[in-house]
Amino acid sequence: GAGVSxxxxxxxxxxxxxVELRCDPISGHTALYWYRQSLGQGLxxxxxxxxxSAPDKSGLPSDRxxxxxxxxxxxTLTIQRTQQEDSAVYLCASSREVSNTGELFFGEGSRxxxx
Amino acid sequence: SQKIEQNSEALNxxxxxxxxxxxxxxxxxxxxxxxxxxxxxxxxVFLLLIRENEKEKRKERLKVTFDTTLKQSLFHITASQPAxxxxxxxxxxxxxxxxxxxxxxxxxxxxx
Numbered sequence: 160g161a162g163v164s165x166x167x168x169x170x171x172x173x174x175x176x177x178v179e180l181r182c183d184p185i186s187g188h189t190a191l192y193w194y195r196q197s198l199g200q201g202l203x204x205x206x207x208x209x210x211x212s213a214p215d216k217s218g219l220p221s222d223r224x225x226x227x228x229x230x231x232x233x234x235t236l237t238i239q240r241t242q243q244e245d246s247a248v249y250l251c252a253s254s255r256e257v258s259n260t261g262e263l264f265f266g267e268g269s270r271x272x273x274x
Numbered sequence: 275s276q277k278i279e280q281n282s283e284a285l286n287x288x289x290x291x292x293x294x295x296x297x298x299x300x301x302x303x304x305x306x307x308x309x310x311x312x313x314x315x316x317x318x319v320f321l322l323l324i325r326e327n328e329k330e331k332r333k334e335r336l337k338v339t340f341d342t343t344l345k346q347s348l349f350h351i352t353a354s355q356p357a358x359x360x361x362x363x364x365x366x367x368x369x370x371x372x373x374x375x376x377x378x379x380x381x382x383x384x385x386x
Contacts, residue, residue, distance in 0.1 A: 194376070201280075201363065201377050201378035202318070215373065250318075262308065263318075263374060267315075
């Protein structure tokens with residue numbers, strides 16, 4: 160597609176439920192990132208994928224969070240047993256390749272509300 | 275600990291003036307720094323990148339400086355317009371592979 164696509168754009172769930180957020184990066188972009196943005200806050204790094212390398216999971220806040228990237232393209236961020244503090248906008252970004260020049264192209268985000 | 279600081283208070287300026295936003299960081303040695311614009315309800319959009327060996331970078335009405343001694347970047351918008359109103363985020367490379375760490379952003383409001 161022309162840009163990074165994320166779905167759903169909005170998700171309201173009850174505490175304790177599992178949610179899946181999807182990211183479809185720009186075609187040909189080998190690097191994919193997930194960030195989280197809470198209201199009025201900066202972007203918090205969650206996880207990074209690059210090709211077939213092991214992902215950098217250093218930003219995942221707890222073991223309830225996991226992410227996959229299938230076939231080097233689409234990624235799914237899964238949050239198990241959601242808590243109210245998980246409420247935030249989850250942003251996905253992709254970039255062309257690992258280099259010291261790459262700008263990130265962001266999707267519009269998935270707004271998660273945990274009741 | 276590592277920290278990126280941007281003015282948390284909104285910056286209000288008059289149309290036509292120059293807006294200057296500040297990004298300070300501690301305990302990083304980034305190879306480059308980027309600035310992004312974010313509008314409400316949207317994802318950030320890349321504006322400029324400046325490398326550690328560059329003092330200044332310009333793009334149209336935008337100018338970015340990078341002082342690795344002061345650990346500071348300044349972002350300037352000249353001849354500001356109401357359409358420039360948005361939140362501006364600075365981001366530092368940390369980890370050697372485009373792992374960007376973002377500041378909380380500064381909201382700019384340009385008044386007619």
